[in-house]
Amino acid sequence: MSEYIHDKKVKELEVMANKIRQSVIEMLVEAGSGHTAGSLGMADIFTAFYFHILNHDPKNPDWPDRDRLILSNGHICPVRYAAMAHAGYFPVEELKTLRKFGSRLQGHPERSALPGVETTSGPLGSGLGQAAGIAYGARMDGKKFRVYCAMSDGEHETGNLWESAMFAGKNKLHNLTGIIDRNNIQINGFTEDVMPLEPLRAKYEAFNWHVIDVDGHNIEEFVDAIEETKAIFEKPTVIIAHTIPGKGIPEIEFDYDWHGKPPKPEEGEKFLRELRTLGGKIKSEHE
């Protein structure tokens, strides 16, 4: 149940976000494949969702009145799985099964494989439509829960995402909030080189959305933005979260080569040490 947030809570969430980043690194090393940059970049926001914003019950993932968090850019599922495990949806140990045969943690998330993931995704650009469909249906029935849709910036190159944006704008889906991981990278390079997205704010405004820009690593600012969305009744809101791909591991930050590869075991050890010591600022309890 979300509320305006206190300093102490922010500190707790920051510690949790660091733990989640460590889990992401461990999972990707163990899997030997997967997407590092986006998963690390969205760790603060997924922590804020699972440990502060969402009205949810990890022990009852199908509770009909839960807030819905839709992940459209399914390739960053490691961060979602890690946040879910730490929040109590399933044992943290299970994170090690990511991408393996027989696992519930499929390489791209599947609705029928793991309770709580809400939708199947990976193919980009289809999350917002599904989120808008849920929001529309919920409003028909007078339901009060909120629908959040996490998207990447790269997927804003797909046409169907904008078809969904047009639908949500037309229908004034104020119970729907989009969150964009605006990290400026995709596979072939920087978004503005591959296919420019700017002015992104103006595009959404033209589609009748309310737009808020935030620092995606400032949990307090993000939570405040989520509170603001609840006071906007005539439009859906999109939060453009400016993030750093690979956030937390300085040597990989901003590097699009890290979009879709995992750390090698030695790199993983090093990255974990950096996270545990906050880049050498503190002593790790593991040392």
Add this chain to the structure above:
Amino acid sequence: MNINKDAFLIEDLSKAEKAPTRDGYGKGLVDLGEKDERVVVLCADLAESTRSHWFKEKFPDRYIEIGVAEQNLAAIASGLANYGKIPFISSYAVFSPGRNNEQIRTTISLSILPVKIAGAHAGVSVGPDGATHQALEDIALMRVQPNMTVVVPCDAIETRKATIAISDCCAGPAYLRFGREKSPIFTTEKTPFQIGKAIVLREGNDATIVGCGMLLYNALVAAEELSKEGIEVAVINSHTVKPLDVETILNSVKKTKAVVSVEEHQIAGGLGSAVAEALSQNFPAPQEFIGIRDRFGKSGETDELIEAFGMGSKSIKEAVKKVIKRKSK
């Protein structure tokens, strides 16, 4: 040994080197770039994994970046072909021809334009990425579009030849399918390749295996092992699924009177279906199908998945024995 000498396969299957078929596509594109000015390559944010970046590095002015927009990928290519270029469009098969199927249908197939669609990462052999990224229906999608040629090469060398051949041969559209993982290279530069002409890899009188793609390696291994048990199986590389080389298949099946189709694709609508359609009209014969049985793929390692979905050489051997039992006495 019943290996057909004219197929010029490698001598010892167990010593096959490995490379992903998509490498053959990348090399074929570079060859084409050198010999035909009209060839352009379009890609939807997957330049490296489709190997289109090899063309991009050599011919940057003829590489066109579309971004994550496969429907637009098809439509822009249609426009370029309409004007007079020969566009190759590269993505993963789940997105192209998956997501952009209708754009391909109307703006490419119905329009009879020479757009060459390259679908990478087909089959469960994609591995850990899971079901969302494992195309298992793309052959069916492409096979049912009039004017479309469909080619599924079996290794990196054949993929290179196929890439060049689909540019040269067809004035119309073509679909070329390939995989992600490294797979055995068992053909050689000398192995013949012609669109629409199946290759008899191995002769035999007890049953005919008709396959396409990298699973043909498993089929050859199965045939070799069966031969030791006294069962002689013909193996046909039907790299062109459409137009199907009915004549070559019929010639063999008239002798063997039993067929096993082998493909890394849904059984419904793929190569096996094409073979069954041809046989039922010309020479009905019992058929067993190696392929995916109406399921989605899942995460796992390539070999693990090939086994789990019943497409390893052991499953192929069992299918051969089963179909032989079904022959009418």
